[in-house]
Amino acid sequence: xxxxxFIAVETIxxxxxxxxxxxxxxxxxxxLLQCLLDTSLPLSSLCLVAIVKMLELPMTRQFxxxxxxxxxxVSFFMEAHIKTDRLQCVSFILTKLLKTWTGIIAFSQNNxxxxxxxxxxxxxxxxxxxxVLIHVFFDIFRIRPLPWIQRLNSLSDDIFTINDAVLITHPxxxxxxxRSSPETEISFINHYTAMLLYICIECGLPxxxxxxxxxxxxxxxxxxxxxLISEVSYLRxxxxxxxxxxxxxxxxx
Numbered sequence: 001x002x003x004x005x006f007i008a009v010e011t012i013x014x015x016x017x018x019x020x021x022x023x024x025x026x027x028x029x030x031x032l033l034q035c036l037l038d039t040s041l042p043l044s045s046l047c048l049v050a051i052v053k054m055l056e057l058p059m060t061r062q063f064x065x066x067x068x069x070x071x072x073x074v075s076f077f078m079e080a081h082i083k084t085d086r087l088q089c090v091s092f093i094l095t096k097l098l099k100t101w102t103g104i105i106a107f108s109q110n111n112x113x114x115x116x117x118x119x120x121x122x123x124x125x126x127x128x129x130x131x132v133l134i135h136v137f138f139d140i141f142r143i144r145p146l147p148w149i150q151r152l153n154s155l156s157d158d159i160f161t162i163n164d165a166v167l168i169t170h171p172x173x174x175x176x177x178x179r180s181s182p183e184t185e186i187s188f189i190n191h192y193t194a195m196l197l198y199i200c201i202e203c204g205l206p207x208x209x210x211x212x213x214x215x216x217x218x219x220x221x222x223x224x225x226x227x228l229i230s231e232v233s234y235l236r237x238x239x240x241x242x243x244x245x246x247x248x249x250x251x252x253x
Contacts, residue, residue, distance in 0.1 A: 009035050009043045013050050020060040029067040037089055048093060055102040070097075070106050070114045077121040077129050087132050088148045094118070095139045095146065104196065115203050122208045127218050134224045137205070142180035142193060143231050182238040194239035197232070206232060 012031060016023040023029065036047040051069070054060035076082055076090045097103030107115045122133055138144045182190050206229070213225045 006043060009047070013043070013046065016054070017050065017060070020054070020063050024063040024067070029063060029069070033067075033069065033072055036093065037086065044089075048096060052097070052100055052102060055097075055106050061102075061106075065106070065109065070109070073097075074114050074118050074121070077118065077124065077133065080126070082126075082129075084128060084132075087128065088146070091132050091136050092146060092149060095136055098140045098196065099192075101192075104199070112199060112203050115199065119200070119203055119205050119208050122212050127216075127221060130212065130216065131221055131224070134221070134228055137200070137228055138224075138231075140196060141231065141235060142185070142189070143228070182235065190239060193235065197235055198240055201232075201236070 009031075012023070012028050016028055016032065032047050032051065036044055036051065038044055051064065054064055073090055073094055076087060097106065118133070122130055124130060135144075135146055139146050180189075180193075182193075185193075209225055209229050209232070213222065213229065216222050216225060
């Protein structure tokens with residue numbers, strides 16, 4: 001690798017945060033997206049942190065929207081032949097975005113069109129795409145973390161690795177690999193999970209899950225779909241008011 005690549009990306013990040021208009025004119029946002037998806041680059045995690053920060057700031061948010069950043073991420077799940085490691089990297093980025101206020105606001109553009117498209121990707125012909133997306137929803141609903149993300153060590157819960165690249169995430173409590181329970185979770189997290197759950201239900205997640213459950217032939221994937229449907233139903237009954245959405249618990253006969 002070019003030894004100047006690290007310095008170049010770091011400089012682009014600094015310029016983008018200080019002068020986003022100049023960076024946008026220089027087409028730097030596309031460069032940052034490429035670096036974000038390059039898990040071999042040590043700065044990929046820093047790019048994610050910077051992009052989340054840019055979504056928070058009014059003066060930089062519009063440039064990311066104009067660059068169709070969210071659309072670019074979702075489009076990976078529409079590709080017919082995409083490498084598993086690339087898909088896993090994109091899924092990590094999506095889960096981190098969807099678990100932040102700025103991320104869900106970014107997805108809310110045009111009545112959550114991009115989230116609806118992401119959910120529609122569950123009907124993809126690719127079993128791999130289905131499987132990765134199921135794990136995305138497991139993660140954002142705090143049911144279980146992405147299985148391909150591993151802790152770097154037991155003492156640091158906010159440092160993970162994927163494909164030998166270090167990824168810095170928001171700190172999580174010890175034992176976070178276990179299922180989060182609404183009964184024991186703090187109210188702020190429950191409120192956010194409830195909002196995210198309601199949005200996904202309104203965007204058609206339960207219907208898509210029921211649809212693919214009838215057609216999927218892979219037994220392991222079918223089991224994951226059934227578990228997700230059950231967990232969504234459980235969370236709905238514990239986090240949402242009864243009149244907000246109907247019960248989606250299926251009969252698995």
